[in-house]
Amino acid sequence: MAKNRNVKKKYIDVMDTTFRDGFQSVFGGRVLMDDFFPAVEAAKIAGITHFEFGGGARFQSLYFYLREDAFEMMDKFRKIVGPDANLQTLARGVNTVMLDTGSKDLIDLHAKMFKKHGTTTIRNFDALNDVENLKYSAERIAHHGLKHEATITMMDLPPGCHGAHSVEFYEKTLRDILESGLPYDSICFKDASGTSNPQKVFETIKMARKLLGEDTHIRLHTHETAGVSVAAYMAALEAGVDGIDMAASPVSGGTSQPDILTMLHATKGMNFDLGGLDIGKILTYEKELQGCLEDYYVPLEATMVSPIIPFSPMPGGALTANTQMLRDNDIMDKFPEIIAAMQEVVEKGGYGTSVTPVSQFYFQQALNNVMQGPWEAIAPGYGRMVLGYFGKTPVAPDPEIVKIASEKLNLLPTTEKALDLADADPAKSLESWINRLKEENIEITEENIFIAAACQDKGIDFLKGNGELNVRKKSQMEDDCKGKGERKEMSGNYTVVVDGQKFSVQVAEGSGDVQVVAVDGEAAVAAPTPNAPVGSGVEIKALLPGNVWKIVANPGQSVNEGDVIMILESMKMEIDVVAPTGGVLKSINVATNDKVVEGQVVAVIG
Numbered sequence: 001m002a003k004n005r006n007v008k009k010k011y012i013d014v015m016d017t018t019f020r021d022g023f024q025s026v027f028g029g030r031v032l033m034d035d036f037f038p039a040v041e042a043a044k045i046a047g048i049t050h051f052e053f054g055g056g057a058r059f060q061s062l063y064f065y066l067r068e069d070a071f072e073m074m075d076k077f078r079k080i081v082g083p084d085a086n087l088q089t090l091a092r093g094v095n096t097v098m099l100d101t102g103s104k105d106l107i108d109l110h111a112k113m114f115k116k117h118g119t120t121t122i123r124n125f126d127a128l129n130d131v132e133n134l135k136y137s138a139e140r141i142a143h144h145g146l147k148h149e150a151t152i153t154m155m156d157l158p159p160g161c162h163g164a165h166s167v168e169f170y171e172k173t174l175r176d177i178l179e180s181g182l183p184y185d186s187i188c189f190k191d192a193s194g195t196s197n198p199q200k201v202f203e204t205i206k207m208a209r210k211l212l213g214e215d216t217h218i219r220l221h222t223h224e225t226a227g228v229s230v231a232a233y234m235a236a237l238e239a240g241v242d243g244i245d246m247a248a249s250p251v252s253g254g255t256s257q258p259d260i261l262t263m264l265h266a267t268k269g270m271n272f273d274l275g276g277l278d279i280g281k282i283l284t285y286e287k288e289l290q291g292c293l294e295d296y297y298v299p300l301e302a303t304m305v306s307p308i309i310p311f312s313p314m315p316g317g318a319l320t321a322n323t324q325m326l327r328d329n330d331i332m333d334k335f336p337e338i339i340a341a342m343q344e345v346v347e348k349g350g351y352g353t354s355v356t357p358v359s360q361f362y363f364q365q366a367l368n369n370v371m372q373g374p375w376e377a378i379a380p381g382y383g384r385m386v387l388g389y390f391g392k393t394p395v396a397p398d399p400e401i402v403k404i405a406s407e408k409l410n411l412l413p414t415t416e417k418a419l420d421l422a423d424a425d426p427a428k429s430l431e432s433w434i435n436r437l438k439e440e441n442i443e444i445t446e447e448n449i450f451i452a453a454a455c456q457d458k459g460i461d462f463l464k465g466n467g468e469l470n471v472r473k474k475s476q477m478e479d480d481c482k483g484k485g486e487r488k489e490m491s492g493n494y495t496v497v498v499d500g501q502k503f504s505v506q507v508a509e510g511s512g513d514v515q516v517v518a519v520d521g522e523a524a525v526a527a528p529t530p531n532a533p534v535g536s537g538v539e540i541k542a543l544l545p546g547n548v549w550k551i552v553a554n555p556g557q558s559v560n561e562g563d564v565i566m567i568l569e570s571m572k573m574e575i576d577v578v579a580p581t582g583g584v585l586k587s588i589n590v591a592t593n594d595k596v597v598e599g600q601v602v603a604v605i606g
Helices: 018-027 033-045 056-065 070-081 104-116 132-143 167-180 198-212 229-239 260-266 279-292 316-328 332-348 358-372 380-386 399-409 418-423 430-439 446-463 474-479 483-490
Strands: 010-016 050-055 086-091 121-124 147-153 186-190 217-221 243-246 272-274 492-498 501-507 516-523 537-541 546-551 564-570 573-578 583-588 601-605
Touching: 010 217, 018 033, 018 050, 018 056, 018 086, 018 316, 033 070, 033 279, 050 056, 050 070, 050 121, 056 070, 056 086, 056 446, 070 086, 070 446, 104 132, 104 418, 104 430, 104 446, 121 132, 121 186, 132 147, 132 167, 132 418, 147 167, 167 186, 167 198, 186 198, 198 217, 198 229, 217 229, 229 243, 229 260, 243 260, 260 272, 260 279, 316 332, 332 358, 358 380, 380 399, 430 446, 537 583, 564 583, 564 601
Parallel strands: 010 050, 010 243, 010 272, 050 086, 086 121, 121 147, 147 186, 186 217, 217 243
Antiparallel strands: 492 501, 501 516, 537 601, 546 564, 564 573, 583 601
16 A cells, blocks of 8 residues: 655645544533643644534533533634634534524524634534535525535445445435535535445545546545544545544544544555644644543543444444433443444434434434333434424335324424425524523523524523533542542432332432332332322323423323323433323422432322
């Protein structure tokens, strides 16, 4: 593979993903800005001029978990690196940085605000590779003076699956982009799960170069999750790619991008110049970054390469975010089962690429299938996807799953464009969010409107000063194991077993009131019964751990079978708790914002 040393090396543009995808892939995006800014300065000194610095799930993570403003972070980042750096963000077509589709007004506001707060380039993708979902966002990105990187999402299908994610499929998608006339400055092939095999990568880049010509900038983005990222990048380089994405240790490799030093080493003696970067300067930068992040707890799964990921493609950027939520809800032991269950979910869902938001839909549905039984409950996002509300899936979803989703969600399948559906929804209008800010006595600014629309109730909480701080630092974890911290760690809800019976126990410090609730009457080794009769009533139990988001019905109220009694929030999902039979509510056993455990009795119906 060695090249003639007298031939001028091809310059390869390197985007440093450390501060966006790296943080997302290792820490679920939960890194405080003042902790990492010194490393940004070190990266600048090392000669890096192209950064991914925001957008994607990282936008929401600041409001959800860090009590920080993403726009403020972006402004400060730009000030550190200077006016000439290429600062890039990630957007999801009609979803922009939201988990749901946005109206035209919100899509325009996204581009306007990101331009205002320092963005140079927006990498724009659709998880279904539905080009209709890219057209309007591309137009608005270009309108506001930003560079648009049109993106095709990639992965390998589980074994035995066919019909999408082949070179031919990507060629058709690329031709659709070209024929649509949407504006673009570069083309990216994005593999968030890192599962695309190197030969397919080689053939795909070759195909794209032939279609686009020599003047179009072509990039590849991948992750190390499946262990083939370096081989995929080497294949892409040989095929003529112009740019690749890398991260710096300790947020490189594993679920993240290959390390900058690793790729500099892999390309030694070859005719590729990776961004003009110097190994010694990158070593200094990585040392500074390691110091900045030394107190952050690195989940074991973030450093691992998994040979089973191609069977159940879970992207690195979502994997650790999901495991963080599993830990928060004390069900991390279910993770292997959930990953295994993803294969069927992908197979029957229409082969949307496993990247946000579809990766989250896959994970949520796999979680439901593990916790509640196969296809007994349909995750709202997954159900709406197979019913067509996010656009056209690469292949038709399984008809039986479409039927189940339609019945469970009480929605008919649709072939309308996702943008048209969103634009017709009054709840997604600027006016509705302006009114919500007025109701909450929050200042009306374009930034606040977008924060509220993108993050909804958690965005409102942040703007009212009630945001949650949830960062995993080793020093705090150590404090929790001793002294006062030990008592604090013991506070909360737990499931305990006494004489073979399960009980939900609320533990408090000092002389605080505690609650002990029978979870179920069977032996601890028996399978849980969803709703068990008790005396003259039927106990209604939580099927997933989570928080009580909203109580819909009241004690003494008559309800019909299937009526929603309350709504839980669990793993970024709203879970309806419904009446298993008609009758009168005898009791509601929880209050709004209470934390509940799996199997806990939340209501009794007579």
